[in-house]
Amino acid sequence: MRKLLQNSIVCHGIGVLGTLILLHAITGFRDNLPLSVVNSFWLVSCAYIATSITIPKITNYLLVDRKYYILPVLTSVYAIAMALILLLRIDYSREVLLYAFSSHLVWMYFSAIFIKGPEKLQLSAINNFDVNSIDSQNKRINLSPLNEPLAMAAVADGLVVDLHNKLTPEQEKFVADCSINNIPVFHSESIREMIEGKVQTCHLSENAIGTLVPSPIYHNIKRVWESVLIILSFPITLPIMFVTSILIKLESPGPVMFIQERVGQGGKVFKIYKFRSMTVKQAGAEDKFATEEQARVTKVGRVIRKVRIDELPQFFNVLKGEMSLIGPRPEQESFVKQFEQEIPFYGYRHMVKPGITGWAQTVQGYADDTDSTREKLAHDLYYIKHLSFWLDMNIVLKTLKTMMTGFGAK
Structure with missing residues (x-):
C-alpha cells in the first residue's frame, strides 16, 4: 500500500478525490449544489494540482526537504486563487475554500512525512572524481562508490559520474547502459551545484559557460x-x-x-x-561597503x-x-x-x-x-x-x- 501511494499520480489523485468527498459531506451530499459551491470545487481542485506540481519543480533545484515548502506554496496558490475570484467576480463559498485548504494541508504533510521513502537519496558513483568531497556536504544524499565489476543492480536512485573526466571503455558502456535502462545519470558537478546552490567560478568549463546564456x-x-x-x-x-x-x-x-x-x-x-x-554622505567621500x-x-x-x-x-x-x-x-x-x-x-x-x-x-x-x-x-x-x-x-x-x-x- 505504501509503495502504491508513493506514486505521485495515485497520491495526489487521492488528495483531490478525498477533499471533494469531504466537501460533499460537509455540504450534505446534495444533488443540486449552489453555483458558488460548484465553482469552489473546481478552484480547490485546480489549487491542489497547481501546488502538487509546483513543490517538486521548486525543490528540484536543491536537495531540500519538500515538506518545508508545503505551507508557503499552498498559501501562495490559494492567495492567487482568491485574487482571481475577486478580479473575475466569481461566485464562491468561503466555507468550502477554508475546509479545502485545511484538508489539502493535512494530506500533503501526511504524504510528505509518512508515505515517502527514505530521507536520503541513495546515489552510486563511478570513482573517477573525489566522491568524499560531495558526500560530506549534504545530509540529504548518501553517495557511495561502485565496486568492480560494475552492476546496474547495485545502483539505487541514480548514478553519479564526472562526465568531463576520463572513463574506461567498460565505464563508458556502463553509463550508456544505465541511461538506456532509465537509471538517472548525474554529472558530479551538477550534484555539487544542487547541494551548494552555486557554480564553481575558478574553472568554468566551456560547456558550463555556454549554459549560462538565459532563455x-x-x-x-x-x-x-x-x-x-x-x-x-x-x-x-x-x-x-x-x-x-x-x-x-x-x-x-x-x-x-x-x-x-x-x-x-x-x-x-x-x-x-x-x-x-x-x-x-559628504561630497567627495569614497565608495564603501554598507558594513563600513x-x-x-x-x-x-x-x-x-x-x-x-x-x-x-x-x-x-x-x-x-x-x-x-x-x-x-x-x-x-x-x-x-x-x-x-x-x-x-x-x-x-x-x-x-x-x-x-x-x-x-x-x-x-x-x-x-x-x-x-x-x-x-x-x-x-x-x-x-x-x-x-x-x-x-x-x-x-x-x-x-x-x-x-x-x-x-x-
Missing part, C-alpha cells in the same frame, strides 16, 4: 509577470512608500530618495532608487532596511526595464571594475538584469569584501544557469522568510 523566451515572460505583480501591489506598497517618505523627512535633513549609479545588464550604467536610510557605513544609519533607516522597505522605489526601476524583481544585485561601478580584476568570470553576472532580490541574497546574505563577493558570484552564476519560473518562485519564498527574519540586512 530569451522566459526572459520576456519574466518581464511581463513581474510588471503585472508590481502594478497589482501598488494599493499596498504606495501608501507604505508615502508614510516612509514622511518619516525619513521628519527624522533627518536631506532628500527622501537615495539615487546612485549602478551597473546593470550588459555593463550599462543606470540610476537606482532607494529610500535614504543614512545621513547624507553603519554609523550613518538612521533609526528609520535601520527599520526599513530590516524589512526591505528601502528597496520599494526600485519597483520603478523594474517598470522602466532597468531591473528585475529577481536577479543579481547591482553593484557600484567602482566596485565592478575592482572585482573584474580580482575575481574570474565576474562579468558574467551582467548577462541578466539586476534584481531587487536574488538567489545570493537569500542563500548567502550580504557581501562586504572580495572573498564574500567571490562566493556571492558563485550563487549569482547558479541563478543565471538555472534561470526559470520555478527558481524565481523559490527565491520569492526565501525572500519572504528573509523579510521576516532580517537575514542579510545591513
Whole structure:
C-alpha cells in the first residue's frame, strides 16, 4: 500500500478525490449544489494540482526537504486563487475554500512525512572524481562508490559520474547502459551545484559557460509577470512608500530618495532608487561597503532596511526595464571594475538584469569584501544557469522568510 501511494499520480489523485468527498459531506451530499459551491470545487481542485506540481519543480533545484515548502506554496496558490475570484467576480463559498485548504494541508504533510521513502537519496558513483568531497556536504544524499565489476543492480536512485573526466571503455558502456535502462545519470558537478546552490567560478568549463546564456523566451515572460505583480501591489506598497517618505523627512535633513549609479545588464550604467536610510554622505567621500557605513544609519533607516522597505522605489526601476524583481544585485561601478580584476568570470553576472532580490541574497546574505563577493558570484552564476519560473518562485519564498527574519540586512 505504501509503495502504491508513493506514486505521485495515485497520491495526489487521492488528495483531490478525498477533499471533494469531504466537501460533499460537509455540504450534505446534495444533488443540486449552489453555483458558488460548484465553482469552489473546481478552484480547490485546480489549487491542489497547481501546488502538487509546483513543490517538486521548486525543490528540484536543491536537495531540500519538500515538506518545508508545503505551507508557503499552498498559501501562495490559494492567495492567487482568491485574487482571481475577486478580479473575475466569481461566485464562491468561503466555507468550502477554508475546509479545502485545511484538508489539502493535512494530506500533503501526511504524504510528505509518512508515505515517502527514505530521507536520503541513495546515489552510486563511478570513482573517477573525489566522491568524499560531495558526500560530506549534504545530509540529504548518501553517495557511495561502485565496486568492480560494475552492476546496474547495485545502483539505487541514480548514478553519479564526472562526465568531463576520463572513463574506461567498460565505464563508458556502463553509463550508456544505465541511461538506456532509465537509471538517472548525474554529472558530479551538477550534484555539487544542487547541494551548494552555486557554480564553481575558478574553472568554468566551456560547456558550463555556454549554459549560462538565459532563455530569451522566459526572459520576456519574466518581464511581463513581474510588471503585472508590481502594478497589482501598488494599493499596498504606495501608501507604505508615502508614510516612509514622511518619516525619513521628519527624522533627518536631506532628500527622501537615495539615487546612485549602478551597473546593470550588459555593463550599462543606470540610476537606482532607494529610500535614504543614512545621513547624507559628504561630497567627495569614497565608495564603501554598507558594513563600513553603519554609523550613518538612521533609526528609520535601520527599520526599513530590516524589512526591505528601502528597496520599494526600485519597483520603478523594474517598470522602466532597468531591473528585475529577481536577479543579481547591482553593484557600484567602482566596485565592478575592482572585482573584474580580482575575481574570474565576474562579468558574467551582467548577462541578466539586476534584481531587487536574488538567489545570493537569500542563500548567502550580504557581501562586504572580495572573498564574500567571490562566493556571492558563485550563487549569482547558479541563478543565471538555472534561470526559470520555478527558481524565481523559490527565491520569492526565501525572500519572504528573509523579510521576516532580517537575514542579510545591513
